[in-house]
Amino acid sequence: DAGVIQSPRHEVTEMGQEVTLRCKPISGHNSLFWYRQTMMRGLELLIYFNNNVPIDDSGMPEDRFSAKMPNASFSTLKIQPSEPRDSAVYFCASTPRDRTYEQYFGPGTRLTVT
């Protein structure tokens, strides 16, 4: 199994630009999570989906952030417009059915907004 796949691995963009991060979960997993990790705040849950449906987006910082999961094998996290404080590593994770604690993380996308 290829594991969780994220792209791009690194993204550098200017303030005000739109950024789209992509995630392909492990086949057969039915829950998908988006996290943000920074030195100051650690690992924070942004949003999670169960069976492609958003369950809890209370961790999404503000309206500039949006996430979609159009099918079981693909999800996007979009930031529009981006700001320097959005600079972080963004992780996607997926889990097998009924084992939400056993999260399989992707390699992350390191986002730098200048």
Added chain:
Amino acid sequence: EDQVTQSPEALRLQEGESSSLNCSYTVSGLRGLFWYRQDPGKGPEFLFTLYSAGEEKEKERLKATLTKKESFLHITAPKPEDSATYLCAHEGSARQLTFGSGTQLTVLP
């Protein structure tokens, strides 16, 4: 407010020098306490899950234990390849994980 606090923030050990990492929690209705390992430049990797006080889990040189207020990750005779950041997390009522800030472990050869 549910909280998970890890200590120490960083720990340096000589190879073979056993020690313990601490994760204390103030969670109403703990559904589970979990340990993950994170290597630099990678996502966290699941290690253990603990559900009830007194429970223990082992994997190679690692043993996780749980009491009513805290969990310990014991590392016996560590090797340099055990160097990583160790994260603990709890599962809340909404089936989400809340992670602690982690302990960065360095094992020197």
